[in-house]
Amino acid sequence: MNDSIPWESLVWDGNADGQITVSDVGLWLQTLFFLPGDTLIWLSLSYAPEITQFFEVDAGQYGSTFSALLSVFIWLGIAVVLLSTSHWLTTLDRAVTGVVQNSLTGATTRTHIVRKALADVFARQRAAIRRWWMRGDNRPKLSNEELRVLKAHMHIDPTSALAISDLVRATGVPRLQIVDILDRLSELRLLDRRVDPENHESGYALTTPGRKFLTTAHEG
Secondary structure, three states: OOOOOHHHHOOOOOOOOOOOOHHHHHHHHHHHHHHHHHHHHHHHHHHOHHHHHHOOOOHHHOOOHHHHHHHHHHHHHHHHHHHHHHHHHHHHHHHHHHHHHHHHHHHHHHHHHHHHHHHHHHHHHHHHHHHHHHOOOOOOOOOHHHHHHHHOOOOOOOOOOEEHHHHHHHHOOOHHHHHHHHHHHHHOOOEEEEEOOOOOOEEEEEOHHHHHHHHHHHHO
16 A cells, blocks of 8 residues: 555645745645545555556656646536535525425414404404494394294293204294394393203203393383
8 A cells, every 4th residue: 555645745834844834825725736636546556556557657646737637626526516515405495494484374374364253253242242232222122033032931940941943832933033033142142052962952041131131021
């Protein structure tokens, strides 16, 4: 193996005058430039002597024109690799940033939709209550059918609820009309919708305002 290792010439005191001066800077740059080519020659001499013998390459060609050509190609290859890596990293960063931004935008949009839906629900509830209390006698105006449905709850246990089928039989009001009436009475907070945990059937019970309304209407 060849004992002259190229990178051993990378020393602070390049001209070996016992001092580190500006003259050494040029030697540093020169040694650094020839280092790839010299290293390739050293590797060939050390591990493939038959090839270097065939091309008549020896350690005397360190820092030669041949070494300079090798160094130019190697430095250009390093530059291409660095530029390609930089471009790849930039592309990857843009892709990741785009995914994150789209995710955040989607999450923000979904949150906005949910908040708007909740705000609309609360707004309708407030409007229904406001319409009730803005009337002259502070009571909602009910149709005869609505009043019959409400009165059907008057004599049952406050903890019990009437199903839609029960109300159809008790009032004689058609089922489709009953559903609309129950929706309005629920909006007015006169009835409270409950679900039977055993059969999952919906039922309706009087609320405290509903019971108070019936009591006031009966006294009137």
